[in-house]
Amino acid sequence: MQNFLWEAFVYLAATVLVVPFAKHFRIGAAVGYLIAGIIIGPYLLKLVGSERETVLRFAEFGLVMVLFLEGLQLQPTVLWNLRRSIFGMGSAQLTLSTIAIGTLAWACGLTWQTSILLGSILSLSSSAITMQALEERGHEKTAVGQSSFSVLLFQDLAAIPLLAIFPLLLIQRTHSIQESHGTSTHPAWLQAILIICIMGAIVASGKYLLRPIFRFIARLRSRELFTATALVLIIAITLIMELTGIPPALGAFLAGVVLANNEYRYELEADIEPFKGLLVGLFFVSVGACLNFGAVINAPALTASIVLALILLKIVTLFIVGRIFNLSLTENFLFSISLAQGSEFAFVFFSFSANAIGLPENIASLLNAAVALSMLFSPLFVHMQQYFLNRVTPTHSQNKEFAPLPLQEHPVIIAGFGRFGQIVGRFLRANNIGCTILELNADTVFTLEKFDQKAFYGDATRVDLLESAGIAKAKVFIIAIDEAEKCTELATLIKKLYPHLHIMARAYDVIHAHELHEAGADIIERETFSSSLDLGIEALRALGFRAHFATRAARLFRKHDEKAVREMASIEKMETYVSLAKRRARELEKLLQRDNTKNDSDIDKAWDLAAQRSTPTEPTT
């Protein structure tokens, strides 16, 4: 126990101490974690010992979560909107880079199968490092940001065959080696069938099993339970995958993709995010701690040339791709240099299946170190690139706007998609306004699904959930939740955190309307007022009144009522000590009194000359 706590202390303390420096010097948290790992590792402070391999195994679980979350992001609409850059740029980059690196590996005397596999694994770039570097410089939305995002997304998609299917092809050849290592006891054909079956099972259960389970859990309205369920799901996938010898990240990615269009997507994302962040950090720290500097020190020239070759080949191939897809020169420099480092997948790959494909252990650990070093140098290159560009062309236009990001950035967010929110949402959709819907009632979400309405499960008062629903980009926030207190609470929260939003709220009654007004809601509608008045119109018509008269009478009544309610708001404050029921009774009394004194005779005045002549307006001079 004490041992465990000591390890936890060392790992976390290293992170806490080093990452702020990394942030300050803008080299990115991922690189900071790596450095922290190297510092506590056996070659510097010697604070961590033999357990570091175990920690690395544990931390790889962080990558499993990363892939699950990335799978969740893969909505068909995103893929479709970015199809050209994802499949065009992505495949071009992977092909070119694989050929370049593979050729070099082959020339160095590796077999062609190993060379291809090695080439493709090293072609992958690090999303953690690249996206962070671009975000820190405000490039997420520029051409460079979108191109990088697309290339990285395609690499994730490509990681599926790379991590799972390619080693299979090589198993035949290395069968004898494998059996002696004991990594897999199945023959290749059985393994292949097993993989296909498990993939099928994940897709099927995602569609037909997970949704009812999430729905059931969601209905219990316990956030912890929901988080636990999400973790259980990912761990279960990992365990099953490990049993069959497939990389668990692959299964998690697939599960994520299956759940991408699920109504619980935002909730899942928000729940897993903190675990992911911490575990990914731990992963990089332990990669740093596990780096085999012995191998590097034994062959410094070889390591240096591997690192240099890796970075240069990546830059050159990326630059060619950028050229083909019309990036400007300055954009292309940033694009190719940002992505010129090895991927975290390479670490997983080298520890997972390096010996399965007949890569000597010392080469594997050298390559491992080379990938880590390429990551360490990456921020340095980006800094240098920025520096030179600023010197050469001080007014380069790197902020060219790319096509707008697809979906999730709807101008309207509707919290609560019940009887009230539905009508608002349907009306807005009918006028081509996109709405992001947050709904807490699992049954409602399920029912809506059947009628082809898309709603996401989640508690709208959670700030992280609001963030992932795109509240920063929204213009209008509609509060249509059933519970009155929750409405007021949400209005207060939104007003405080996102003052730019236009808050429109559904009020239960007059008193609630006052409360919402106090909370800062801009537009308040009493939920039953308009429909009750419409029914009143119908009642008048049934009694023989002309439709136009009835409608005009209702308009007049609405004006009168709104005025009365406004005036009462000031009196209301003084009587807050009175019980709710009493307040309601008093309010009704006051409203009725006002109704008595109102003058309805002017409804038809316009078209009734006799009435006009009998009650002339004040003469004026």
Next chain:
Amino acid sequence: MKRILIVFAHPAMEKSKIQKQLLASAATLQSLTIHDLYEQYPDFAINVHHEQELLRIHDTIVFQFPFYWYSSPSLLKEWLDLVLEYGFAYGHSGTALAGKQLLIATSTGGSQEVYQHEGHNKYTMREFLHPFEATASLCGMSYLPPFIIHGAHQLRTNEEAIQQQADRYREHLLLLQTS
């Protein structure tokens, strides 16, 4: 300086080019109120009292609208029906508008030639606008020669010409204010 009230009626402002430009140009003038009827009363529930107060505090009333079916858009007619009450605008004690000026500012799709006795529409614009002239007369207002932009269909694509007309409109209003 005279205070001008533009009573503006356009049911589909989002599709307008000329009227929008005219309004924007007028908005740059001092002591001028723009009153957008379709924005204020989308449900035709006109607040008669408010409208009458607006009329009282202005000297020159402008009805600005696109010419539809030889007349104004329907909300302006509703406005006339409701606001110009007996005892306010006309009748024995109805003198609130007496002495004020009324200007019609409108745009037609067809050219000036079609609004001639020999033309396709058989009547002149002045004749089509007779109901407004009679209204002014009953209310004791002086009816100004209407401001008309013809050929709106051809004008739509010509930004420069639209701007010219908008400038002309502004000049016209400015002249009314100072005369």
